[in-house]
Amino acid sequence: MPRLTAGERHTVRFTLNGRAVEAQAEPRMLLTDFLRHELGATGTHVGCEHGVCGACTVEIDGVPARSCLTLAVQTDGASIRTVEGLAPEPGRLSVLQEAFRRHHALQCGFCTAGILMSLDNYLRRQPNPSEHELREFLGGHICRCTGYVPIVAAAMDAARRLRESPSDV
Amino acid sequence: MKPARFDYIRAADLAEAHDALAEYGNDARVIAGGQTLMPMLSMRLVRPKVVVDIMHLPALRGIEAGGNGIRIGAGVRQAELLAWPGLAEHLPLLNAALPWVGHAQTRSRGTVCGSAAHADPSAEIPLCLLALGATIELSSRRGRRRVPAADFFTGMMTTARAENELIEAVHIPGKQAGSGCAFKEFGRRHGDFAIVACAAIVTAASVRLAVGGVADKPVLRDFAIDDGKPLDEALDAFAWALDARDDLHATGRYRRELVRQMGRDTIEEARRCHA
Numbered sequence A: 001m002p003r004l005t006a007g008e009r010h011t012v013r014f015t016l017n018g019r020a021v022e023a024q025a026e027p028r029m030l031l032t033d034f035l036r037h038e039l040g041a042t043g044t045h046v047g048c049e050h051g052v053c054g055a056c057t058v059e060i061d062g063v064p065a066r067s068c069l070t071l072a073v074q075t076d077g078a079s080i081r082t083v084e085g086l087a088p089e090p091g092r093l094s095v096l097q098e099a100f101r102r103h104h105a106l107q108c109g110f111c112t113a114g115i116l117m118s119l120d121n122y123l124r125r126q127p128n129p130s131e132h133e134l135r136e137f138l139g140g141h142i143c144r145c146t147g148y149v150p151i152v153a154a155a156m157d158a159a160r161r162l163r164e165s166p167s168d169v
Numbered sequence B: 001m002k003p004a005r006f007d008y009i010r011a012a013d014l015a016e017a018h019d020a021l022a023e024y025g026n027d028a029r030v031i032a033g034g035q036t037l038m039p040m041l042s043m044r045l046v047r048p049k050v051v052v053d054i055m056h057l058p059a060l061r062g063i064e065a066g067g068n069g070i071r072i073g074a075g076v077r078q079a080e081l082l083a084w085p086g087l088a089e090h091l092p093l094l095n096a097a098l099p100w101v102g103h104a105q106t107r108s109r110g111t112v113c114g115s116a117a118h119a120d121p122s123a124e125i126p127l128c129l130l131a132l133g134a135t136i137e138l139s140s141r142r143g144r145r146r147v148p149a150a151d152f153f154t155g156m157m158t159t160a161r162a163e164n165e166l167i168e169a170v171h172i173p174g175k176q177a178g179s180g181c182a183f184k185e186f187g188r189r190h191g192d193f194a195i196v197a198c199a200a201i202v203t204a205a206s207v208r209l210a211v212g213g214v215a216d217k218p219v220l221r222d223f224a225i226d227d228g229k230p231l232d233e234a235l236d237a238f239a240w241a242l243d244a245r246d247d248l249h250a251t252g253r254y255r256r257e258l259v260r261q262m263g264r265d266t267i268e269e270a271r272r273c274h275a
């Protein structure tokens, strides 16, 4: 049986934003630290580090999840998307990111990466959400700056634009 | 906020998981979705020597509906159960309660059995398992047994699981024909643990109410329908019997009041969907 010894570093491989990556992790290393410190993908933020704030939300195998509640070694072989993977090409933001900018849906930006990852996934599954549903889904995130109003406005706006031209990302 | 060191064992079959639990007992912790274990590890409330990952065991992955009810394996995530097409028909109470479990972003990984294993007194899943008369299937190198939820939850985050045992599944009786059910919860914010949560199941002959968040485990009461006593009196007696305490979130008195009011509302809603 695969057994990874405490205190030693083990190779973890997964797909990050479509690219195969690998690095070393102790069994106890959180996925957040693995992404940020081992892979240099610092777009994912760390707030509470115990699952409450949502700042660290990434997509693991197609679903939004807390990377601080995940061990790096659990994700061996997984497919992971982070905020670095949202922009369709260098120099161009995604429809959702662009809407965040237009609506001033971020101030300090600490919560933003997590919220974007949640909403990006959500809007693909639910292209026509009601504001109520959207707010319920956003309940998994804490933003200390905006009061959520511009975040909701940005998400509703992005949803509308994506419905109108579904080929955009 | 970082876990202490542990060995990580990715069990490839049940025997390997059983062996690890037999060898390490209380020094082992099972990880499935990790949504309750990870915070405990990070806050170092638990410091196991080994963490045994059971998510690679195909035997634990399924939801099976059979003549005796529904079996939900230890690898089934809460989001998976919520998306199960049979949920509203076979398990209407869980259909109502699951959206209250954490957030979409934690249900995506958290498992049904993991919540049962954690046994938080205000968690929704243990409450529903108790109300529905579910049994917990435990296995070890020595064999297998099934424990009714009423005996399984023994107190604050403690269960009848022996230290060498693995929760393999929960078995829930399917919806009884002609029964109605309802779930209600009061908390500060949606997704928080409940201050009080109520689950009611009503048939022509019985009224059952289970309450979470008040005592050190979910508690169930079957009310006799026509013993002459009005329901409010019976609810009041139940509320006092729960021995509610004051804490950071609410006073004991406030909790009792919630049991009386929300308990009645939940029962009435269950009656309406029974009618």
Ligand code: FES
Pocket (backbone or CB within 6 Å): A045, A046, A047, A048, A049, A050, A051, A052, A053, A054, A055, A056, A057, A066, A067, A068, A069
């Ligand atoms: S850092 Fe992961 S939820 Fe707060």
Ligand code: FES
Pocket (backbone or CB within 6 Å): A105, A106, A107, A108, A109, A110, A111, A112, A142, A143, A144, A145, A146
């Ligand atoms: S923009 Fe500062 S926390 Fe959300």
